[in-house]
Amino acid sequence: xxxxxxxxxxxxxxxxxxxxxxxxxxxxxxxxxxxxxxxxxxxxxxxxxxxxxxxxxxxxxxxxxxxxxxxxxxxxxxxxxxxxxxxxxxxxxxxxxxxxxxxxxxxxxxxxxxxxxxxxxxxxxxxxxxxxxxxxxxxxxxxxxxxxxxxxxxxxxxxxxxxxxxxxxxxxxxxxxxxxxxxxxxxxxxxxxxxxxxxxxxxxxxxxxxxxxxxxxxxxxxxxxxxxxxxxxxxxxxxxxxxxxxxxxxxxxxxxxxxxxxxxxxxxxxxxxxxxxxxxxxxxxxxxxxxxxxxxxxxxxxxxxxxxxxxxxxxxx
Amino acid sequence: xxxxxxxxxxxxxxxxxxxxxxxxxxxxxxxxxxxxxxxxxxxxxxxxxxxxxxxxxxxxxxxxxxxxxxxxxxxxxxxxxxxxxxxxxxxxxxxxxxxxxxxxxxxxxxxxxxxxxxxxxxxxxxxxxxxxxxxxxxxxxxxxxxxxxxxxxxxxxxxxxxxxxxxxxxxxxxxxxxxxxxxxxxxxxxxxxxxxxxxxxxxxxxxxxxxxxxxxxxxxxxxxxxxxxxxxxxxxxxxxxxxxxxxxxxxxxxxxxxxxxxxxxxxxxxxxxxxxxxxxxxxxxxxxxxxxxxxxxxxxxxxxxxxxxxxxxxxxxxxxx
Numbered sequence: 001x002x003x004x005x006x007x008x009x010x011x012x013x014x015x016x017x018x019x020x021x022x023x024x025x026x027x028x029x030x031x032x033x034x035x036x037x038x039x040x041x042x043x044x045x046x047x048x049x050x051x052x053x054x055x056x057x058x059x060x061x062x063x064x065x066x067x068x069x070x071x072x073x074x075x076x077x078x079x080x081x082x083x084x085x086x087x088x089x090x091x092x093x094x095x096x097x098x099x100x101x102x103x104x105x106x107x108x109x110x111x112x113x114x115x116x117x118x119x120x121x122x123x124x125x126x127x128x129x130x131x132x133x134x135x136x137x138x139x140x141x142x143x144x145x146x147x148x149x150x151x152x153x154x155x156x157x158x159x160x161x162x163x164x165x166x167x168x169x170x171x172x173x174x175x176x177x178x179x180x181x182x183x184x185x186x187x188x189x190x191x192x193x194x195x196x197x198x199x200x201x202x203x204x205x206x207x208x209x210x211x212x213x214x215x216x217x218x219x220x221x222x223x224x225x226x227x228x229x230x231x232x233x234x235x236x237x238x239x240x241x242x243x244x245x246x247x248x249x250x251x252x253x254x255x256x257x258x259x260x261x262x263x264x265x266x267x268x269x270x271x272x273x274x275x276x277x278x279x280x281x282x283x284x285x286x287x288x289x290x291x292x293x294x295x296x297x298x299x300x301x302x303x304x305x306x307x308x309x310x311x312x313x314x315x316x317x
Numbered sequence: 318x319x320x321x322x323x324x325x326x327x328x329x330x331x332x333x334x335x336x337x338x339x340x341x342x343x344x345x346x347x348x349x350x351x352x353x354x355x356x357x358x359x360x361x362x363x364x365x366x367x368x369x370x371x372x373x374x375x376x377x378x379x380x381x382x383x384x385x386x387x388x389x390x391x392x393x394x395x396x397x398x399x400x401x402x403x404x405x406x407x408x409x410x411x412x413x414x415x416x417x418x419x420x421x422x423x424x425x426x427x428x429x430x431x432x433x434x435x436x437x438x439x440x441x442x443x444x445x446x447x448x449x450x451x452x453x454x455x456x457x458x459x460x461x462x463x464x465x466x467x468x469x470x471x472x473x474x475x476x477x478x479x480x481x482x483x484x485x486x487x488x489x490x491x492x493x494x495x496x497x498x499x500x501x502x503x504x505x506x507x508x509x510x511x512x513x514x515x516x517x518x519x520x521x522x523x524x525x526x527x528x529x530x531x532x533x534x535x536x537x538x539x540x541x542x543x544x545x546x547x548x549x550x551x552x553x554x555x556x557x558x559x560x561x562x563x564x565x566x567x568x569x570x571x572x573x574x575x576x577x578x579x580x581x582x583x584x585x586x587x588x589x590x591x592x593x594x595x596x597x598x599x600x601x602x603x604x605x606x607x608x609x610x611x612x613x614x615x616x617x618x619x620x621x622x623x624x625x626x627x628x629x630x631x632x633x634x635x636x637x638x
Contacts, residue, residue, distance in 0.1 A: 067553075068522075068555070070553070071448055072448075072522045072554065072556065145444050145445050146444075148444075149444035149601060150518075151516075151517060151518025151519060152517075152518035153518075154518065154519055154520065154521075155519065155558075158520075158522070158556075163448065164445075164447070164448065164602075166445075166447045167447075168447035168448070168449065168451075169447050169448050169449075172448070172449060
């Protein structure tokens with residue numbers, strides 16, 4: 001391997017050069033001489049220079065050794081991002097989560113209301129659970145097709161642990177013992193305009209409930225309050241959207257006026273509430289009527305939790 | 318020599334075909350019959366070679382005659398182009414109609430077992446694929462890749478053949494991109510470029526199988542009766558960008574709409590198709606679930622990353638540790 005060896009030689013040469021120059025300037029060998037009073041340690045410019053050089057040289061060629069999991073999540077990258085994510089959660093969104101203690105152990109199917117354009121809610125629910133229950137219990141959040149195949153969003157979201165929302169993926173994750181955060185409202189939830197905020201849309205065709213029943217996994221309702229305000233959609237342009245490959249082109253207070261900066265979410269406080277698991281005692285996943293009843297029950301419970309969260313925010317002011 | 322199995326192999330000049338024939342001729346209990354358009358250079362003298370053109374209208378009768386004369390019991394059908402050529406019509410004649418001729422000949426000559434080569438590309442690279450495609454997932458192909466469409470059609474013919482001949486054994490092996498020291502196909506050339514183009518903003522997970530693992534599975538399917546459809550893949554997935562960096566190459570991000578405009582620059586896509594037919598496979602997920610294949614053919618020796626490392630170090634793309 002020639003790369004590291006030449007790098008080592010270079011570093012050595014730089015260190016030698018630094019020592020020599022220092023000796024010449026001071027007129028004596030560096031290091032504390034006898035009888036001298038110790039002076040303040042001077043800044044080693046050469047060491048800094050060497051370090052900077054090493055960093056810039058490897059900037060474009062970062063080679064991550066850590067392995068990805070089979071869905072493309074990069075645990076090493078998440079570990080590096082952890083301080084930034086924690087800062088985002090605590091300072092920008094001021095996340096508060098309640099009911100975390102009651103979340104059952106083992107694989108859990110979390111079902112939450114979807115809001116906001118980009119999946120900040122999914123990312124932060126996953127981050128919150130990972131930071132409280134440990135990295136091994138980090139749930140994977142499901143995102144819609146249009147988002148996971150959007151340029152630039154695709155590699156980033158995949159590495160952060162997002163998975164395309166479909167039954168096969170959720171089933172494989174739950175079977176392998178990992179939790180999943182699902183947003184059954186799908187694109188209808190993400191594309192709600194400001195006037196429809198916090199009104200839960202139809203919960204798909206009951207896929208989440210059916211999967212939970214099939215695998216015998218607890219279904220935990222989660223309410224997300226505050227994410228509607230991060231990217232409030234004032235208007236949807238449908239005609240332009242078709243050309244750009246998006247399901248809709250949103251007009252928000254910041255997008256498209258500020259260009260890419262318009263994707264920066266507004267710093268709204270986020271309140272997560274984790275409810276009791278859905279009571280599914282001996283329900284048959286083959287019985288469509290039972291599935292749709294449970295699906296509606298799940299939706300109304302999350303709606304109640306959202307309403308309660310909104311009332312609490314109003315009281316708090 | 319009454320206990321010897323007679324194995325016919327079509328498509329001797331493919332990478333897989335030439336290596337499979339070499340492996341089979343080394344076995345004392347196998348007689349190998351080779352069928353191809355031209356005799357490959359350096360073919361083992363033990364191989365009973367028959368020069369036949371599968372695109373000929375009466376190829377089915379010709380192949381049946383050879384199979385009957387040689388008393389063939391197992392046929393391995395590998396006669397597919399290594400990569401799509403600009404001649405779409407002739408590719409279709411060979412890959413789809415050639416497969417039909419071979420299958421009809423097997424019916425007529427009473428061949429009891431057919432091993433059929435396919436590819437996981439037949440699932441198609443689509444935004445709505447699940448992360449892991451099982452063998453039961455429908456083959457949706459790709460509109461712009463004619464070689465993939467031909468495989469989808471050929472596989473349809475093969476499953477139709479199995480349905481009409483329930484007493485015979487059909488093994489369909491769908492392998493993902495093979496890579497290894499001997500690879501010389503479009504993917505190998507893609508990674509060997511000094512600057513490797515990639516679609517801007519996309520970094521899909523890529524799955525590879527080492528050519529030795531692929532060969533081992535085909536050999537096993539030839540010698541034993543393992544009916545069914547199997548995905549042949551290596552364990553693990555790697556993002557494309559990481560593979561390119563692993564090969565010590567630079568990435569050239571090209572905006573997807575621009576790539577679409579380059580449809581008249583076939584050399585850019587290295588195939589006769591418009592670039593979508595190749596680059597959509599570097600854009601969307603088409604990773605297959607290999608668990609059924611692992612159970613039937615054993616654990617592969619190489620993971621995706623190890624297969625790629627073997628390819629990179631053999632081709633001396635960069636110095637490896």
